[in-house]
Amino acid sequence: MRDWVHGLRVNEPAARSAAKSTWRVPSGRRAAWLVAARSEEIDRTEQAFVAALITGSSSLERVIHLVRTFRDIVSGQKADQLDGWLAAARETRLAGFADGLQRDLPAVRAALSLRWSTSPVEGQINRLKSVKRQMYGRAGFDLLRQRVLGTA
Template sequence: MNAPPPTAWHPPLSANRATWLVLRKTEPETLREQQLLNALQSSPQFALAIDLAQSFARLVREQQPEHFEAWLDQALHSQIAAFVNFANGLKEDFAAVQAAMKLSASNGQVEGQINRLKLLKRQMYGRAGIELLRRRFLVAN
C-alpha cells in the first residue's frame, strides 16, 4: 500500500508576514509566496487594499509627490476604514507628507538617538536622577 506523499507544513499567514509579502520590493521568490499573494488578491476588498498599499509604498520609495493627491482621493473613497483613517491623517499634514516625498533629508539619526535615550531612561527608572542618566548616556556612546 502506497502512502500519500507528505505535504510541507507552512506556518499560518500572520499579519506581519502578509505585510512583508505585499510590500516587498521584489516579486515573490517561491511558489508558496506566489500562491499566498494570489489567495490574498482573490478577494476584491483585499485586492484593493493591496493595490493601495503597494501604490503608496511606490510613491514614497520613488519620491513621486505629484501622484500623492490622486492616491489620497483613491484611499479616501476606498470604503476600507483603515485606509480612510490613514488618508485622513495624511491629509491633515498634506504639505509635510509631500515635502517628505520631495526631499532626501531624514531625521532618522535624531529619532534613533532619542529612542536610545528613552531606552536607557526606562532601564534606570526609579534609580537615580539626571546626573546618573547623563553619565550612563555618555558611557553608552
C-alpha cells in the first residue's frame, strides 16, 4: 500500500495540474484505513479513491478483500473463519501479519470466541499512567496513591 501511494505522490504534481483537483492523495496510514473501512463510513471521493486502487492492481484488490474480510471476522467474532483467512493471507503481502497471528493463535482464537474483554482494565491502566505522568518528578508514591484512590 505504502509503495503504491508513494508512486501516486511522485506523480501528483503532473496529475494535479492536469486534473485541477483539490483532493489530496491520502497518507499511507489514511489509505490503509480507507481500504479497510466500509463504504458507508467514507465519503464519495474516498470511495472513488478505493475503487481506483482496486481497479489499478489485481494483487492489491486481493489484499483489500482480505483486509475487509479480517475486519468482519474480528468485529463479528467469527473464530471459525480464521484458519481459511490465514491460509489465504499467507499467499499475499499480508503474510507477515498472518505469521504474527499464527504465532499467537491461541490468544487470537480466545479473543474471537470469548465474550470477555480487557478493555476496562486497559482503561484503568491508561488513567493511572496519565496521573503518573502529570506528577512526574513532583511527588512520591504516597501522593500518587492518594490521587488515584481519590479519583476512584
